[in-house]
Amino acid sequence: MCVLIASGCATTSARREVPPVPDVAALDAEAARAMAATGAKGLAIAVIDDGRVVATRAYGARDAKGEPLRTDTVMYGASITKTVFAYLVMQLADEKRIDLDTSIARYLDKPLPDYADEDRYSTWSHLSGDERWRAITPRVLLTHSAGFANFGFLEPDEKLRIHFAPGSRYAYSGDGIILMQFVLERGLGLDVGAELQQRVFDRFGMRTTSMMWRPDFAQNLADGWKADGSVEPHDERGRVRAAGSMDTTLDDLSRFAAALVRGEGLSPETFARMTSPQLPITTRSQFPTLQDELPPESRRKDLAAGLGVVVFDGPQGRGFFKSGHNDSTANNLVCLPRGRRCVLILSNDVRAEAAFPHLVRFVLGEAGVPWDWEYGDLALWDGR
Numbered sequence: 001m002c003v004l005i006a007s008g009c010a011t012t013s014a015r016r017e018v019p020p021v022p023d024v025a026a027l028d029a030e031a032a033r034a035m036a037a038t039g040a041k042g043l044a045i046a047v048i049d050d051g052r053v054v055a056t057r058a059y060g061a062r063d064a065k066g067e068p069l070r071t072d073t074v075m076y077g078a079s080i081t082k083t084v085f086a087y088l089v090m091q092l093a094d095e096k097r098i099d100l101d102t103s104i105a106r107y108l109d110k111p112l113p114d115y116a117d118e119d120r121y122s123t124w125s126h127l128s129g130d131e132r133w134r135a136i137t138p139r140v141l142l143t144h145s146a147g148f149a150n151f152g153f154l155e156p157d158e159k160l161r162i163h164f165a166p167g168s169r170y171a172y173s174g175d176g177i178i179l180m181q182f183v184l185e186r187g188l189g190l191d192v193g194a195e196l197q198q199r200v201f202d203r204f205g206m207r208t209t210s211m212m213w214r215p216d217f218a219q220n221l222a223d224g225w226k227a228d229g230s231v232e233p234h235d236e237r238g239r240v241r242a243a244g245s246m247d248t249t250l251d252d253l254s255r256f257a258a259a260l261v262r263g264e265g266l267s268p269e270t271f272a273r274m275t276s277p278q279l280p281i282t283t284r285s286q287f288p289t290l291q292d293e294l295p296p297e298s299r300r301k302d303l304a305a306g307l308g309v310v311v312f313d314g315p316q317g318r319g320f321f322k323s324g325h326n327d328s329t330a331n332n333l334v335c336l337p338r339g340r341r342c343v344l345i346l347s348n349d350v351r352a353e354a355a356f357p358h359l360v361r362f363v364l365g366e367a368g369v370p371w372d373w374e375y376g377d378l379a380l381w382d383g384r
Contacts, residue, residue: 018316018339019365021049024057030362031059037381040352041225042069044345046254047363051262051340053254062222062348064231074208074217075346076224076234077246077253078324078331081211082177084256085242086142086274086308087265088195089180093138094270097188100139100307104179107187112179120239121182122152122175126160135166141180143279143305148173150289163290170281170305172289174243181242193240204259206252211240217247224328225349232328244324250346253333257342261335275320275337277304277311285376303370314368321369325353332356334369358383 022030027045035043042060046053062069077084092098104112113128127133136146145167151174152160160175184190193211201209208217213236224232237245263271281303282293293299302313309320317338324331330353335342343363345356357371357380371380 018336018341021047021054021341021363024055027055027057027363028059030359031057033383034352034355034359034381035060038349038351038355039229040347040349040355042222042348043352044069044071044073044075044250044347045359045363046071046250046257046342046344048254048258048261048335048342048344049339051258053258056250056254058250060349062220064223069222069348070220071250072208073220073222074234074247074249075222075348076324076326076329076331077209077244077248078326078329079174079244080253080322080324080331080333081242081244081246082174083260083308083322083333084196084200084246085177085181085192087256087260088192088199089138089142089184090266090270090274090307091199092184092188094267098138098184100142100273101137103134104136104138104141104183104187105134107183109187115182115186120241122178123160124179124182126152127162130162132162132166136179137167138180138183139278139307140167141176141183142307143167144170144172144176145279145305146173146176146179147171148175148179151175167279169293170279170283172286177243178241181240192242199265200256201252203265204252204255206248206255209246209248209252211242211245213237213247222348224326225351226328227350244326250344253346254344257333257335257344261337261340261342274307275309275311275335276306276318278307279305281305281310281373283373285373287376300370300373302368303373310370310374312368312370314366316365316367319367319369321374323374325350330356332360334360334364334367336364336367354378355381 044058047055056071058069058071112124117123147162147164304311311320319336321334330347330350332345
């Protein structure tokens with residue numbers, strides 16, 4: 001039997017058997033080793049098997065006072081927010097309310113650069129005179145190929161610009177996701193925060209998740225630790241930002257991960273499209289975002305952009321993943337549709353990130369996640 005993969009075709013006999021997930025005691029012991037090795041103060045892990053959450057565990061502290069981190073502690077979703085948002089966009093595509101390959105110009109009532117700049121979005125006015133914005137589609141935005149820097153304010157002159165033909169290559173961009181939010185809100189008249197609340201958070205019982213700060217979060221809230229060991233307080237985000245404003249808990253986000261790997265809420269065709277290769281990834285690492293492409297002979301054939309996720313092929317078949325990161329947050333979600341298995345890791349200490357590849361292998365076995373591309377030159381803990 002032939003199985004289609006990103007790099008061609010393989011026989012099922014060449015695939016490794018799906019290994020069993022570890023029991024809770026083994027997971028606890030390995031998490032303790034990871035925290036000791038990295039110095040991380042807080043770590044939370046969820047395991048999904050056959051599309052069901054089978055374990056949620058939290059370790060260490062949620063703040064400098066030493067209060068315990070729990071599986072229901074409010075933590076940053078960071079850029080895993082982008083995957084949750086992409087799920088919403090794919091639902092709208094299923095409903096024929098948006099077409100993935102139609103120019104965003106069709107949905108807007110005036111040219112994108114003519115909209116006034118607003119703090120909640122980006123500076124679309126900076127694109128004035130560059131008609132390439134009309135080549136941007138929802139698929140281009142969800143595959144991070146609009147040609148933007150991560151954020152326009154990171155440009156030397158702090159001006160958003162298009163660096164290459166939209167759709168021609170991958171370059172991670174939060175502003176690209178913000179543009180997709182803008183299209184839904186200004187073009188379709190939707191409230192993205194309300195849509196996510198109804199379609200995702202309410203649907204999957206994510207009672208302690210929101211795209212904006214809620215006062216009730218303060219009673220069980222995670223602050224964060226930076227690489228230098230200093231503490232960063234959890235801020236109160238007052239705007240819906242599809243690129244990363246979601247507050248959530250391990251319990252809540254694991255419910256979404258389980259639903260996603262089951263394909264719940266999407267047609268089979270749309271789920272397959274979201275989690276299959278859409279655009280080759282041609283750089284050595286994910287960051288910096290606008291680095292030169294590798295020569296064709298050096299590019300990975302097992303790595304591509306999906307829609308709101310990154311897709312890879314490995315010894316257990318195709319998988320997809322998404323990470324999240326800021327100065328004091330490290331998150332990662334890895335899912336393997338074969339066996340409908342995932343591991344979700346949330347940490348309120350960025351130093352834990354170095355242990356993520358080992359912890360994912362410990363839970364899922366060797367899956368072929370492209371850690372060197374994801375984390376670049378970060379010194380990773382090998383489990384010894």
